[in-house]
Amino acid sequence: MTTHYEVDGKMIKGGEQVEVRSKAEILATLDKSGTLDGMPFMPQMFDYCGQRFTVYKNAYKTCDTVSGKYIGLHLDDTVHLPIRCDGKAFDGCQAACLLFWRTAWLKPATPSGDASAAPVPFPSRSCTEADVSAGTSREVDGRKLYRCQATCLLEFTRPMAWWDVRQYADAYRSGNWSIAQILRGLTFLGYTYGTRAHRRKIGAPARWLYNKARFLWGGVPFPRRPDLFPQKKTATSNAVLDLKPGEFVRVKSFEDILATLGKDGSHRGLMFDAELVPYCGKVFRVMTRVERFVDEACGEMRSLKTPAVILDGVVCQSKYSGQRMFCPREIYSWWREAWLERVEPMALAQHDDVQRKSAA
Known part of the structure; x- marks a missing residue:
């Protein structure tokens, strides 16, 4: 994989200004199926070519909503812009998913207001706009099956073990989370799994103690209540x-x-x-x-x-x-x-x- 995840050794963070590359530049990065390293570029994303955005969050991690496994997934070279899928290319799907953007589809915007003239990062792969549109669905045994970033999630991600400490370092490096937020999250995880608070019977005392102590910091009730x-x-x-x-x-x-x-x-x-x-x-x-x-x-x-x-x-x-x-x-x-x-x-x-x- 050609990496564009970091620029000069620095991870792209939320708040940075970028411009979506032109249609021709983006098509040059895509294979015949309209994907880059397994990630589909969806038809409605062409509407944003040439426009500038503030990066919403770095998408170094995402969640597995395909296989049913309760795990996190790692991504390379990807950010979220403040843009959600409108469903128009998918017969009105109303999920409104936050779109993934490969950094190869973006270029930085300079403080002077002129977008960086970074070259197209890939030689042309002969993809056309029609190929991108055709890739949104297919017929299988008389059924129409849709193909989007959400359905192809496992094709451009890889599983991330809970003990992989790099994800917690990246949570901070990405600018998505503060140190305080990360520490609170890890404390909750440690308490939940260390005391078995998520278990119906043996976790009852831990849930009771959590709910008594939460008033000290104004937290919500223990959010997993299988006992009830x-x-x-x-x-x-x-x-x-x-x-x-x-x-x-x-x-x-x-x-x-x-x-x-x-x-x-x-x-x-x-x-x-x-x-x-x-x-x-x-x-x-x-x-x-x-x-x-x-x-x-x-x-x-x-x-x-x-x-x-x-x-x-x-x-x-x-x-x-x-x-x-x-x-x-x-x-x-x-x-x-x-x-x-x-x-x-x-x-x-x-x-x-x-x-x-x-x-x-």
Whole structure:
């Protein structure tokens, strides 16, 4: 692999200014299938050619959402810009994934305002824009299977062992995380796995102690509570709010949401993940309803049987995710309406007034 991950020995960090290369330059980096080292360049990404962006985060690490294994994955030569997939090339997929950008598709912007005239890093590989578009799907046994960065994730990453200390060094070197955030994350991991707090029975004392001590630093309740999941299948709330984009909702309390979950920690098949716990009790705007999405594991389009919504700015923060901790991918969280309650305009105004007074 030709590396463009570091420039003059320095990792590209969030906050740096870059310009997306021209269409011709990018096509010259791609093979006939529209990929560079296994990573697809997706059709909608051409819309950003010639535009300048601030690097959002360095994508040295990501999470495995394909194989079902609870592990982190390592990437080379990749960053995230503040750009998400619009789904237009994938028949309206609504997952809105944060896109991956190879550094070969970018060039630095100089302080003077002129983009660096760095040469195209690869000889032409004879890829065309039509090849890129054709690579987004294929027919297999009468089924349409989609191909995007999310479905091809395992083709341009490699597994990362939890004990590989380089990932924790890179968490800091990348500029994605501060020393304090990294230490808090490692402390949580050490406590969780050292005391077996994530285990249903033997971890109960450790969870109790965590919840007593958390008030000292204002933390959230221990986010993994298998002890509170019903032992037998129970009826769960089927609340349907018919939420629309632009409406405001309050996320219910952790305890109220736990009451809606089955013995596997899900509500009608959708898991309530530990990364959702920090949002409990807070107010957010509904960004969109999720009705269809590409299944990353198989490439097929799926439709949700039970309503789910995405809340504006509510993403996985990878604070409690074990081997996937410090992942910068920021996947949007999906919320069942049973976990939310509508906030009327008057109540929202009162909430904002209380917030302003408490901050004064």
